[in-house]
Amino acid sequence: xxxxxxxxxxxxxxxxxxxxxxxxxxxxxxxxxxxxxxxxxxxxxxxxxxxxxxxxxxxxxxxxxxxxxxxxxxxxxxxxxxxxxxxxxxxxxxxxxxxxxxxxxxxxxxxxxxxxxxxxxxxxxxxxxxxxxxxxxxxxxxxxxxxxxxxxxxxxxxxxxxxxxx
Amino acid sequence: xxxxxxxxxxxxxxxxxxxxxxxxxxxxxxxxxxxxxxxxxxxxxxxxxxxxxxxxxxxxxxxxxxxxxxxxxxxxxxxxxxxxxxxxxxxxxxxxxxxxxxxxxxxxxxxxxxxxxxxxxxxxxxxxxxxxxxxxxxxxxxxxxxxxxxxxxxxxxxxxxxxxxxxxxxxxxxxxxxxxxxxxx
Numbered sequence: 001x002x003x004x005x006x007x008x009x010x011x012x013x014x015x016x017x018x019x020x021x022x023x024x025x026x027x028x029x030x031x032x033x034x035x036x037x038x039x040x041x042x043x044x045x046x047x048x049x050x051x052x053x054x055x056x057x058x059x060x061x062x063x064x065x066x067x068x069x070x071x072x073x074x075x076x077x078x079x080x081x082x083x084x085x086x087x088x089x090x091x092x093x094x095x096x097x098x099x100x101x102x103x104x105x106x107x108x109x110x111x112x113x114x115x116x117x118x119x120x121x122x123x124x125x126x127x128x129x130x131x132x133x134x135x136x137x138x139x140x141x142x143x144x145x146x147x148x149x150x151x152x153x154x155x156x157x158x159x160x161x162x163x164x165x166x
Numbered sequence: 167x168x169x170x171x172x173x174x175x176x177x178x179x180x181x182x183x184x185x186x187x188x189x190x191x192x193x194x195x196x197x198x199x200x201x202x203x204x205x206x207x208x209x210x211x212x213x214x215x216x217x218x219x220x221x222x223x224x225x226x227x228x229x230x231x232x233x234x235x236x237x238x239x240x241x242x243x244x245x246x247x248x249x250x251x252x253x254x255x256x257x258x259x260x261x262x263x264x265x266x267x268x269x270x271x272x273x274x275x276x277x278x279x280x281x282x283x284x285x286x287x288x289x290x291x292x293x294x295x296x297x298x299x300x301x302x303x304x305x306x307x308x309x310x311x312x313x314x315x316x317x318x319x320x321x322x323x324x325x326x327x328x329x330x331x332x333x334x335x336x337x338x339x340x341x342x343x344x345x346x347x348x349x350x351x
Contacts, residue, residue, distance in 0.1 A: 078311035080285045100268050105284050109311025125266040125294035153337025
């Protein structure tokens with residue numbers, strides 16, 4: 001039997017790595033450049049994973065729905081839109097987004113084989129929530145856009161995306 | 167001009183300098199109301215009946231205070247074991263440069279101001295008063311990254327308020343409360 005420390009060391013290394021979101025399976029499942037859909041509703045998706053977190057750029061019908069880097073939050077499987085520009089260069093966290101002051105709250109949660117991206121804004125006093133569910137399906141990625149209209153989320157038809165550029 | 171006339175003239179001059187505040191959408195909602203409500207699950211099935219006691223009153227001149235007492239009935243009665251009584255109070259003040267009210271947070275001089283962190287689960291609460299009534303919203307990011315949104319509408323009627331509440335989790339209605347209340351004399 002080996003020394004107890006030899007068993008403990010990998011465990012001690014694994015816990016902080018997992019907590020930091022390193023090489024999380026779900027963002028990696030949809031990493032790459034993807035495109036598809038009809039011309040009017042053509043969707044373009046780019047997911048780039050990094051050592052810590054990932055970046056998503058999603059445009060549908062020429063309108064950019066999400067374009068943000070995400071970093072792990074304090075909650076497992078939940079990522080928050082991260083600091084960019086000067087804040088990122090300084091290595092500091094910016095103040096948390098406050099929807100009550102006109103800022104958008106943007107976050108992502110992991111689901112099996114993919115991500116659900118969400119955004120909350122307050123528009124003319126009413127909540128505006130948009131979501132994009134992206135999930136791997138074989139060699140393709142399926143995309144579903146949702147928007148809170150009244151009390152229910154209205155979901156658009158599913159768009160299948162194929163990998164772009166091999 | 168005698169002494170009485172002078173006082174009247176001074177009062178009129180003071181009044182002219184302070185025009186009467188136009189009645190806003192909140193004014194007709196202020197009052198004390200009692201009523202009943204039916205609680206439904208997401209499929210519209212009735213699951214509870216409640217008695218309601220609701221107070222809407224001014225707070226700090228431009229804001230308002232909401233006080234709610236709800237009593238969940240047992241077999242339609244409030245004098246049987248198992249009755250649940252809940253009290254709630256919320257304070258709202260106008261948001262700066264925005265057309266809604268935000269929850270009032272009492273600053274504590276003896277404690278450093280805590281940062282508002284919706285990503286950590288702090289509720290985002292705001293309210294809108296318009297021609298239709300008073301609408302209160304509460305958004306919470308749940309532990310697993312799904313969202314919960316609670317929406318409450320209070321719409322004035324000839325003798326009180328119509329009430330509607332919905333609790334929505336990730337875009338699906340989980341709970342709905344529909345009721346009415348009359349203004350207390």
